[in-house]
Amino acid sequence: MNQPINQSTTSLVQELQTLRDFVRWALTNFNSHHLYYGHGTDNAWDEALHLVLGSLHLPWDSDDRLLDARLTQLEREKLLELIRRRCEDRTPLPYLLGESWFAGLSFKVDARVLIPRSPIAELIQDGFAPWFNEDEAPARILDLCTGSGCIGIACAYAFPTAHVTLSDVSEDALMVASENISHHHLSDRVVSTSSDLFAALGGETFDLIVSNPPYVDLRDLSLMPEEYHQEPELALAAGDDGLDLVRIILAQARKHLNEGGVLVVEVGNSETHLEALFPQVPFLWVEFESNASGVFVLTAEQLDEFQADFDAACKP
Structure with missing residues (x-):
């Protein structure tokens, strides 16, 4: 059983003085609490460095000499509280910092949205080749189940002339997505809309539909580390086989996809289902340089060909 960080805050504030002190203190506590890493870092050292530097608005690759800089008392108290929350509450690092990175871009995040980590970032940075290129770029893009808006906003950067719709059933998530639209100054090309999948999109059609919907099956949900249970369950859980929403997406996507359009969906471990x-x-199934998996691509023509199968899978 993990032990609380029980040394008095007053004592620690006096003993820990520099950035280096706090990185070491964080590292010790992360290791002793056996934390899980999967929201931006994959080891205790990087997690400690990102927490200490990120909370002070310093780049993670700052000059090593900066580590010997002394901190103010308020900064020291703030860091101690963040380290405590990371260890004892298992709060994921991006929630502590209020920021996450996706496709090389910074996004505001909090407990209202899933923390960005989709391998779709790699597809975006490659311009969704070979389906699209500079001469044949999508004019309209839908980010379905948008959460923080990271996928759709990154798509707007990848395709500077495209208009992007961010859609989600969660009003809380849409508030965060709207903040990120403003943060990236993209309100002229990116809009958010409340919709239960395609229900409120009417007759709107798109050249590219990208979705990272909830897809975690019951077994995986029960086995996930505590850090993941800090995220909204609405953004993770999707029934016994993780395909509750994916079935509907497959059945309804074609009505909202233009001729020659492409559907990209992440299903993670539910790929086998x-x-x-x-x-x-x-x-x-997309092959990623990062060795990630669980993202499929279907064209409008393929959706046409198997429409009857997708419809049948949605029937009670």
Whole structure:
């Protein structure tokens, strides 16, 4: 059982003076509390460095000489509280900092939204090649189940002439997405809308639909580390096989996809469930340089070909 950080705050504020002191203190406590890393870092050292530097608005790759800089008392008290919350409450680092990075861009995040970590970032940075290029760029893009808005906003950067719709059923998430639209000064090309999947989108159509919907099955949800249970369950859980929303997306996407359009969906570990459900469908599973998996691509023509199968899977 993890032990609380029980040395008095007053004593620690006096003993820990420099950035280096706090990185070391954080590292010791992270290791002793056996934290899980998966929201931007994958080890205790990087987590400690990012927490200490990030909370003081310093870049993580700052000159090493800066580590010997002394901190003010208010800064020391703030850092001690963040380290305590990371260890004892298991609060993920991006929530502590109020910021996460995705596709090389900074996004505001808090407990109202899933922390950005989708491998779709790699597709965005590659301009969704080979389906699109500079000469044939998507004019309209839909980020379905947008959360923080990171996927759609990153798409707006990748395609500077595209108009992007960020859609989510969660009003809380849409508030964060709207903040990120303003943060990136993209209100002229990016809009947010409240919709339960496609329900409120009417007859709108798009050249590219990208979605990172809830897809965690019951078994995986029960086994996830505590850090993931700090995120909204609405953004994670999707029924026994993780495909509750994906079935609907597959059945309804074609009505909102233009001729020649492309559907990109992340399903994570539920990839095996999806292939078992639709063995006849030639899902193209994206191969990522990061070795991530669980993202498929289907064209409008493929959605047409298997529409009857997708419709049947949605029937009671």
